[in-house]
Amino acid sequence: MGRLLTRVGLRLVGAVATLAAVSVLVFAMLHVIPGDPVEVMLGDSASQADRQALMLQLGLDQPLTTQFQRYLGGVVHGDLGESLLSRRPVAAMLGERLPYTVALAFAALLVAMLIGIPAGIAAAVWQGSLADRLLISTAVAGAAIPTFWLGPVLVLVFSLSLGWLPVSGSDSPDAIVLPVITLGTALAAVLARMTRGSMLEVLREPYIRTARARGVGPLRILMLHALPNAGLPLLTVLGLQLGSLLGGAVVTEVVFAWPGIGQLLVDSIERRDYPLVQGSVLLICAIYVLVNLLTDVLYAVLDPRTRVASA
Amino acid sequence: MKSTVVVCAGFIIGLAAAAAAVGALAPLDITTIDLQRILYAPGHDALLGYDELGRAVLPRLLVALATSLQVAIVVVGCSALLGTLIGIVSGWYGGATDYLLMRIVDVCMAFPGLLLAIVLAGLLGAGLGNVVIALVTVGWLGFTRLARAQTLSVRQRDHVQAARVLGTPVTAILWRHVLPLVLTPLWVEASLAVAGVVIAEASLSFLGLGIQAPAPSLGSMIRDGTRYMLVAPHLVLAPGITLFVLVLAINLLGDAWRDRLGKPRA
Numbered sequence: 001m002g003r004l005l006t007r008v009g010l011r012l013v014g015a016v017a018t019l020a021a022v023s024v025l026v027f028a029m030l031h032v033i034p035g036d037p038v039e040v041m042l043g044d045s046a047s048q049a050d051r052q053a054l055m056l057q058l059g060l061d062q063p064l065t066t067q068f069q070r071y072l073g074g075v076v077h078g079d080l081g082e083s084l085l086s087r088r089p090v091a092a093m094l095g096e097r098l099p100y101t102v103a104l105a106f107a108a109l110l111v112a113m114l115i116g117i118p119a120g121i122a123a124a125v126w127q128g129s130l131a132d133r134l135l136i137s138t139a140v141a142g143a144a145i146p147t148f149w150l151g152p153v154l155v156l157v158f159s160l161s162l163g164w165l166p167v168s169g170s171d172s173p174d175a176i177v178l179p180v181i182t183l184g185t186a187l188a189a190v191l192a193r194m195t196r197g198s199m200l201e202v203l204r205e206p207y208i209r210t211a212r213a214r215g216v217g218p219l220r221i222l223m224l225h226a227l228p229n230a231g232l233p234l235l236t237v238l239g240l241q242l243g244s245l246l247g248g249a250v251v252t253e254v255v256f257a258w259p260g261i262g263q264l265l266v267d268s269i270e271r272r273d274y275p276l277v278q279g280s281v282l283l284i285c286a287i288y289v290l291v292n293l294l295t296d297v298l299y300a301v302l303d304p305r306t307r308v309a310s311a
Numbered sequence: 312m313k314s315t316v317v318v319c320a321g322f323i324i325g326l327a328a329a330a331a332a333v334g335a336l337a338p339l340d341i342t343t344i345d346l347q348r349i350l351y352a353p354g355h356d357a358l359l360g361y362d363e364l365g366r367a368v369l370p371r372l373l374v375a376l377a378t379s380l381q382v383a384i385v386v387v388g389c390s391a392l393l394g395t396l397i398g399i400v401s402g403w404y405g406g407a408t409d410y411l412l413m414r415i416v417d418v419c420m421a422f423p424g425l426l427l428a429i430v431l432a433g434l435l436g437a438g439l440g441n442v443v444i445a446l447v448t449v450g451w452l453g454f455t456r457l458a459r460a461q462t463l464s465v466r467q468r469d470h471v472q473a474a475r476v477l478g479t480p481v482t483a484i485l486w487r488h489v490l491p492l493v494l495t496p497l498w499v500e501a502s503l504a505v506a507g508v509v510i511a512e513a514s515l516s517f518l519g520l521g522i523q524a525p526a527p528s529l530g531s532m533i534r535d536g537t538r539y540m541l542v543a544p545h546l547v548l549a550p551g552i553t554l555f556v557l558v559l560a561i562n563l564l565g566d567a568w569r570d571r572l573g574k575p576r577a
Contacts, residue, residue: 014417021418029434140566144559146510148517148530149551152537160541244423251425251514255537265426266518269433281422281430288423 008297015289022285023075027068030274058084075282081275083268090279094261098283100170101260104179104253105245109238111184112191117234119188120195125222127200135192142189151182151255168257179256183249187241194237198230205229232303239295243288320563327557331377341371342525350543360545363535368549371527376553378522379529382439383508386446391501393447394454399485399493401455402462412455419452425511432520442521446511450504457500461493468492495572502565506558513554529554 038054039046055061059070074081080090123132158178159167166175202208203226211221250262257263261280268276344365345351351361359368401412419427428445435441465471466489474484515521516530524531529550536546 018417018421021414022421025418026430029430140562141555141559144506144555144562146513146551146554146558148514149533149547149554152533152540152547153551155537156540156544156547250429251517254518266429266433266520269430269520277430277434281426284423284426285421289421 004300007300011293011296015293018289019282019286022289023072023282026278026281027071030278031064031067071278080279080282083276084273085271085276090275093264093276094279094283097259097261097264100258101246101253101262104176104183104249104258104260105242107176107180108183108187108245108249109242111180112187112241113238115185116188116191117195120192121199121222121227123192123196124199124203132196136196139189139192142185143193145186147182147186147249148251148255150186151178151252154178154182155256168255170257170259175256176258179249179252179258182255183245183252187245190241191234191237194234195230198233199226202226202230232299235299235302236295239291239298243291243295246284246287246291316563317567320560320567323556323560324564327376327560328380330373331380333373341366341374341527343367350539350546352543353545353549359549360543362532362546363539363543368532368545371532372529372549372553375527375529375532375550376557378439378526379509379512379554379557382443382446382512383505386443386450386508386512387501387504389443389447390450390504391454391497394451395458395490395493395497397451398455398458398460399462399489402459403466403481403485403489409459413459416452416455419449422449425449425514428511428515429518429520432515437520437523439522439526442512442515445515446508449511450508453500453504454497457496458493461496462489465489465492499565499569499572502568503562506561506565509554509558509561 038051038058038060042050042054052061059067062070071081078091080094082088083090083093086093119135123135126132155167155178158165165177166172169175208221208225211225216225249260250266252258253260253262254266261284265277265280265284267273268280345361345367346365348357348361349365350363351357351365353360353368357367357369359372362368362371397412401409422430428449431445431448432441435444471484471488474488479488512521513528513530513533516528517534519531519534521530522528532550533547533554536543536550540547
């Protein structure tokens with residue numbers, strides 16, 4: 001257990017270092033790339049005096065190094081600054097949007113697991129059958145459908161033609177259904193293929209044959225003997241996917257006007273609201289890095305082999 | 312069955328390339344507005360109908376296809392070149408160089424999915440060149456990791472060791488003895504990356520961060536079409552199905568190639 005803790009500690013240090021580098025990179029990107037927020041906010045017709053006043057107010061007249069010190073000091077204290085447009089703290093704005101992104105991410109992941117894992121297991125058990133081939137074709141096709149096309153088509157069918165669900169937004173509770181289906185089915189396609197491959201590999205192992213020879217029932221073999229081992233590689237995939245989903249499925253959020261972090265990011269980029277862009281990107285990267293770290297740790301806890309191998 | 316699929320996929324990509332070439336070579340009329348035909352449905356006199364401004368959809372689709380393929384080829388080409396170079400250098404020299412380069416890769420990998428490209432494209436401003444820059448910034452990572460891993464194992468091979476003992480200059484060793492052995496999995500990665508870049512470019516354009524109007528892109532055509540979905544569904548269906556079939560065909564060919572090489576994707 002001590003070794004495990006050391007490993008987790010090392011990974012944690014690595015993750016923090018990565019995030020520190022990310023925050024430097026984000027600051028550099030925003031300040032090196034041309035595009036003047038003052039100009040965007042005031043428009044072309046603004047007087048020179050107004051511009052000066054705004055620059056002063058936003059602290060943009062300070063040298064870059066001073067701005068950077070302020071920014072980094074703020075980040076360390078959890079203060080992400082103020083939005084240039086709404087003048088509200090960035091952290092509070094992110095806090096309002098985060099629950100929407102989290103709800104969407106977990107619901108989509110759940111849908112993907114409920115469809116993808118059973119489908120993948122079934123395809124592996126009846127390998128080569130018509131059902132297997134059908135599933136593989138569907139999964140290959142599913143992976144090629146862009147979300148920003150599937151989304152509008154679902155809206156066309158279920159909202160506009162059938163009138164079952166709202167077109168977009170988040171005002172009614174069933175508004176989450178279409179974005180979840182859009183994201184979930186795309187993930188399910190990937191997950192089904194992974195499950196099938198992983199399951200096929202495990203079912204070829206000698207211990208499965210032994211269990212069969214001892215007369216263990218097929219369902220029991222599948223669920224108690226094969227699935228736990230086949231599930232381990234899936235954990236990594238699920239972790240990666242959850243990480244990127246929690247980072248705001250930007251395109252899907254925009255399609256459905258879902259008020260999550262991704263939508264906030266795109267809006268703030270359009271308006272050149274630098275502190276808001278900075279805050280959103282930092283939060284997204286932090287969540288992503290953290291979820292990946294947790295996945296690794298969970299993997300090490302669940303699979304004793306990785307602990308031995310690393311010792 | 313497998314071979315028919317591959318032949319079909321090859322045929323589709325050939326067709327797309329030919330269509331794109333027509334779109335790129337012959338100056339198609341993509342800006343003329345026919346006010347009588349706003350949102351005109353597809354029919355015998357208008358193959359894919361007209362859009363919300365009264366422009367014919369088919370020539371716009373061809374130009375969008377051409378742009379999409381051009382962006383994909385340029386982005387994958389640059390990513391592969393840059394990524395392979397950095398990966399081989401990193402794997403060959405090891406030590407501090409390797410450590411530094413890999414930490415840069417780590418930082419870029421902390422941005423999930425398209426995030427880095429979205430932010431970059433957004434800040435650089437929309438436009439073809441900036442889209443390419445944004446996508447290469449994300450694209451080189453995969454090639455670097457793959458090339459580095461390959462170089463690490465190839466470096467230990469006898470023929471490379473022999474070349475070193477004989478005093479062959481490093482550039483010659485890398486060019487003649489390492490690169491050829493590193494390339495195979497990179498080709499597969501490249502073929503699959505093309506599909507990824509096609510979707511990525513369309514996504515950026517869909518978000519309004521990619522190709523700018525009036526130049527057509529599959530992504531922006533879908534975005535503009537969604538507003539008229541109920542009256543003119545062909546505006547969303549035509550570019551969407553085109554994109555879907557193109558990506559599917561590229562993926563199928565890439566998969567077939569991977570199976571032929573008999574190596575799982577690293």
